[in-house]
Amino acid sequence: MAVSSSTGQERPLRFPLSRQRRRVWLISLIVLIISILGVVLSWTNPQIRSPLRPGLDFTGGTQIQLERQCSETCPDLKAIDIQKQLEIISQNNENMKDLPNLSSARVQLLDRGQSVVLRMPAVTASEGQALIVALEPIAGPFVVGGQSVDTIGPSLGGQLLRSSLISLLVAFAGIALYISIRYDGRYAVLALVALGHDVLIVCGLFAWLGLISGLEVDSLFAVSLLTIAGYSVNDTVVVFDRIRERQKEDSDLPLETQVDRAVSATLTRTLYTSGTTLLPLLGLILFGGATLFWFAVALATGVIVGSWSSIALAPSLLSVWPKQRPAGA
């Protein structure tokens, strides 16, 4: 029984998308509404006043990270003790007359008290060193060379945000143009819809995290959004490619069936690819430590949401948006 590769009998559909599409839209809609709610709540929150809680990279200021030298377990240290010490320093700061008021400084203990993170209004390099010396008696000894001091002017954060947004918009335009040429305008619009859906949901998650646990977004978060955007489009394009192939080969069938077949045919691939991309991210989440933890979480969320939008959302929207010109062009 010789079967041609192009018109062979299809395996039964594993995922009858067109029958489920109202449910797909409902799920995406609900998640989107929750995400937008998080962003809006964050924006109207008098403490945040921005769609996401901005970190040091965007607001400017100084962050000092210190690694404590502990033999086995670190001696008990409470964040409030460091806070008090900082207040004492800022009240008796004869040596540093320009030192800002440190009572607004935020102290965090990471890795079971092994590292200390301080965030405060911007201080100069020498003041930062002086603060480290002043904290040594209560929180030390610190690991030599295990410290980082970041000071960022507020204008630099704005610049990062601006350049990221501009480059992202240019990237979107380029991708839309490419897809319009290779496919048609519908695909370009839907790829961007899927992309916007993915980025918005990740932003929503971090807006909620910012509201609930005070998590701040840094420049790595901006990088993760850029990655998610690229990943989402790549994921969606492969499904679109298969839909286009079905349209040529099953041109007698209704659009819904073409889409269903294409999605079923690429389902394994999309799940495998998402799975294999999630594996290194899982590695980062488990082994990456505090610096990369939230970065990996953002990417992993983006990969999961991205798979959903390219398996379910974008194709189901395409199936109710018939082509204006005759098919098979």
Next chain:
Amino acid sequence: MARQQGWFALILALAIAAGSVLTSFPLQLGLDLRGGTQLTLEVQPSGDITKVKPEQLEAVKAVLDRRVNGLGVAESTLQTVGDNQLVLQLPGVTDPSRAARVLGSTALLEFRAQKPGTEDELRNLIQLRAQLKSVLALNKTKETSESDAQNNQLAPEQLAEAQKALGLEGSAASELEQLEQLLTRANQEIVDRFEPAALTGKDLVTAGRQQQQNGSSWEVTLTFNREGGDKFAELTRSIAGTGRLLGIVLDGRPISEASVGDQFKAAGITGGSAVITGNFSAEEARDLEVQLRGGSLPLPVEILEVRTIGPSLGAENVRRSLIAALAGLILVAIFMLLVYRLAGVVAVVALSLYALFNLAAYALIPVTLTLPGTAGFILSIGMAVDANVLIFERIKDELRRGNTLIRSIETGFSQAFSSIVDGHITTLISCAALFFLGTGLVKGFAATLGIGVLLSLFTALTCTRTLLRFLMSYQALRRPTNFLPEGQLPSSAA
């Protein structure tokens, strides 16, 4: 077959080349991975200049370059960013305060003659300043010892008198702050007693430093060019023997006042050299020397950002990123072997080659690996795996339809081709936008992801294919069950 062997030889040659590149060119690690300090400086418009022009930025950079070299940090880099910024990286430096001090100041050196008729005022001011300095110094040592508190204070009436003399109202600020204010004010008053600059650091040829005769402090030596030497001679001649002083002012702050003896009345101090004795410590003298040698900045700079990462924190980042990447890759390899069997073996070899090519490309271009760069690398691996998955899924589809193995493989590659190309090109478009328009972190990320995507396109379409064809040339391996479980094959083909 000959064509296939050609490809095979090419891949082998590339692998050997990549291996040797990696052994001879070390990978460049970014500051976030190896430790060090990064300063971002912004050139400030001043006076008539409202917008910094490219040539002015370059001029500032040239001066800073000389100062950075003077700091003597190995492998430091200084780059212009955007229209008015400079990014300086100092690997291994974890105390940025000295670099910030040396780079941040304008270092405008001026030689000024005292205004006639201000001799008494100036003498009093200099005396007052000396008093203030000694009290301040005593107060500062007191800070640490916390004993013997009251004895070293300036008597309240003396303080009030000094404030009155300088036209400062007694304020509620702490005593130390008042003293600091007084000192600043005294310095300002001293500078006001001098004429505008007759000679500046522009006319310097070089600067050096030497220990003073008494041995405890350092002085900075200056050598002028011919024009500067003439100006200096004229300046010293004009005040020689008059009792008026020669003021040396750095960035508007008086650092030294010197008298010029009667013997120079005729010709001034000639010979084109001078010495500044400002009671410098060894380090202060060195910093001033570095600044003067580099010249003064044509425009002032402001330090926008200081990032310092200790080397052990950097090492920790490297270790964790590596473990994460390796653990992830091993899991991916196991997954591919389980799902795709023989093709999985091909994929694992192809992906190992892919990782090797990537690292060689980073070493060769060179790309400085940063934390976001590592993330870009890990994600590009995801895309490379995707390309293999796409191909193998197509091959499986064809086998399930009952096609022969060889035909399935050829069809699988040709059908997967368009979606692989589309997916990679869309990612490349965003990489290009991020690389050319983004800054710092974003650029590093875009660079590694972009290289990864290009190489993934190459390995998926050539390495995987060539290796698979090579294996298929062995009859024993040419069995569909090497690719698909028995049950999924159509009965006709089984």
